[in-house]
Amino acid sequence: MNHIDTKERILDAAEHLFARDGFHRTSLRAITGEARVNLAAVHYHFGSKEALLDAIFERRLDPMNRSRRESLEALVESARRKGERPAVRDALRAFILPALSLAEGGGGDFMTLVGRTFAEPDDALRGLFMSRMQPLFLLLFETVAEALPALSRETLFGRLQFALGAMGHTMCRRGRFSILPEGISPTGDPAAQAEALIHFVAAGLEAP
């Protein structure tokens, strides 16, 4: 009867260790050790190490993306009612703020894991993440296309790739900077950093 506890304990331990050490460097034995379950429980409940990662995504990403979708659709609808175009910044905010909320509400490990997986060299792992993100990326693309009708779809697509790269890298590093010029102590405020990111990306997308 404690199979739910077992699954949740495995998910919690794996989320924490995958975020801290990366997928490939985390062994199933480390996960089952931290979760205090048997090694074979992972394969019984999830099937494989990769499927365990997928289950982590399912648990947190799907609800977060539903919230993002609702915000984006409300933004487009509201702009249409007023006969205006949606603002690029509002579209970016609808995409970024749910991630910020999750990160500040105890889901910091997960957001680090998301950023790492978006930048993942291993296409099999990246595919797990991207297949859940693709519909939302397409919606973001169409929303920004409405906001910036002067850009060709090809140009906008290229710029959105750059924008996602900047956003993914920011989420992935989450304040862990590798290079620090003399006298720089970066702000630790995630909300301010999110606004700076939105400002940067919006300027790039809106470039002539």
Add this chain to the structure above:
Amino acid sequence: MNHIDTKERILDAAEHLFARDGFHRTSLRAITGEARVNLAAVHYHFGSKEALLDAIFERRLDPMNRSRRESLEALVESARRKGERPAVRDALRAFILPALSLAEGGGGDFMTLVGRTFAEPDDALRGLFMSRMQPLFLLLFETVAEALPALSRETLFGRLQFALGAMGHTMCRRGRFSILPEGISPTGDPAAQAEALIHFVAAGLEAP
């Protein structure tokens, strides 16, 4: 007497396979198989799988970064002589064009590997790359700081992180797009894509 050939053959095979399959998914046995050398030769010549990756970086990254450094220093010097400020776009070009040249001149595998490592979740691997890049990143920071004196150093540092994220992600993916909206067939011209990237990033850095 063929130890030089052995080292070079291992480096070539490892560069190719690390770029194609990623570091963790490439086994030493696959590398030594392709290079047609004994498994233990890797540890004799390089010491470990990680040290092999580091040797790959040393072989290509150090010459490329010397070229970047010369371009950046020439840019700053030329602007000072004319009593002007360097242009953000020129600084970005000095940084990006050597990578583009290498990619188009047969070093495509290496540039893919660089992009992958910049986005690498494993801090040990990422550190190998970052320690070689740090001096150049600092020079890029100081150059852009001269180009944009109105920005505080904290603001500029944050924006440069976003910019490096966009650049790294672009190099990492190198035309392999995961999401393609209806009717989009992205340009395959690397030079045009590099200019679009410079345009995007410059707009973000120069935002008010």
Add this chain to the structure above:
DNA sequence: GTCTATACGATGATAGAC
């Protein structure tokens, strides 16, 4: 249905013969 014990092939690393 849940969970455990145990074993399998492959991996990175190492020691020592030549």
Add this chain to the structure above:
DNA sequence: GTCTATCATCGTATAGAC
């Protein structure tokens, strides 16, 4: 310098206890 042999550890698979 090069090679063979060997090691601990990895993800995975399965048989069987409760």
